[in-house]
Amino acid sequence: xxxxxxxxxxxxxxxxxxxxxxxxxxxxxxxxxxxxxxxxxxxxxxxxxxxxxxxxxxxxxxxxxxxxxxxxxxxxxxxxxxxxxxxxxxxxxxxxxxxxxxxxxxxx
Amino acid sequence: xxxxxxxxxxxxxxxxxxxxxxxxxxxxxxxxxxxxxxxxxxxxxxxxxxxxxxxxxxxxxxxxxxxxxxxxxxxxxxxxxxxxxxxxxxxxxxxxxxxxxxxxxxxx
Numbered sequence: 001x002x003x004x005x006x007x008x009x010x011x012x013x014x015x016x017x018x019x020x021x022x023x024x025x026x027x028x029x030x031x032x033x034x035x036x037x038x039x040x041x042x043x044x045x046x047x048x049x050x051x052x053x054x055x056x057x058x059x060x061x062x063x064x065x066x067x068x069x070x071x072x073x074x075x076x077x078x079x080x081x082x083x084x085x086x087x088x089x090x091x092x093x094x095x096x097x098x099x100x101x102x103x104x105x106x107x108x
Numbered sequence: 109x110x111x112x113x114x115x116x117x118x119x120x121x122x123x124x125x126x127x128x129x130x131x132x133x134x135x136x137x138x139x140x141x142x143x144x145x146x147x148x149x150x151x152x153x154x155x156x157x158x159x160x161x162x163x164x165x166x167x168x169x170x171x172x173x174x175x176x177x178x179x180x181x182x183x184x185x186x187x188x189x190x191x192x193x194x195x196x197x198x199x200x201x202x203x204x205x206x207x208x209x210x211x212x213x214x215x216x
Contacts, residue, residue: 003162003163005127005200005202006202008204015125015204017123017168019114019158021112021113023216050127050164050166051164051166052160052162052163052164053160054111054159054160054162055111055160056111056112056113056158056160057160058158058159058160058166058168060166060168091216092113092213092214093214094114094212094213095211095212096116096123096208096211097208097210098123098206098208098209099206099207099209101205101206102205103202103203104202104203105200105203106193106194106200106201107200108131108199108200
């Protein structure tokens with residue numbers, strides 16, 4: 001998974017905040033997560049992705065527009081991963097779609 | 109840190125997405141992070157917090173309004189933690205302020 005801070009453009013753009021709790025065992029989850037990250041990066045309007053898991057998993061995907069997010073949600077391979085996610089990989093998740101209005105940061 | 113998915117109300121509300129990379133060593137970071145999470149929860153308009161670190165750290169704080177976020181940023185103890193963060197704890201961070209427009213989820 002990504003270990004870097006995403007280099008996003010000037011706002012506004014959109015964030016998909018995906019918060020999840022896993023079930024026990026891998027059951028193909030690791031391979032799927034890597035594949036979904038690869039696939040997301042090929043989507044039109046993809047701007048970046050950040051993720052970490054520490055019990056709770058957080059993944060934030062950044063996209064240019066709501067249309068880009070809707071298209072990614074409908075992607076056939078991603079839709080199948082969503083179905084398997086509910087069946088096998090997640091005990092709970094929450095998706096929040098948000099418009100990034102402001103961004104600032106710091107680098108040593 | 110929080111190991112649960114935040115129970116937020118119906119959108120719209122706001123998210124502060126804080127993405128960070130740490131410096132080496134603790135230097136008081138762990139105690140500060142726990143204190144800031146406790147303090148955030150006492151802020152007016154606080155709705156929830158989620159965080160995970162796996163190399164990259166992601167913390168998402170949810171608030172009712174932009175005014176609530178601005179007040180939290182100005183909190184004296186938090187402002188001191190921000191200063192120490194730049195001096196000691198983080199090699200880089202990014203703050204994104206976003207309006208949550210839609211939310212959905214799944215629970216087993």
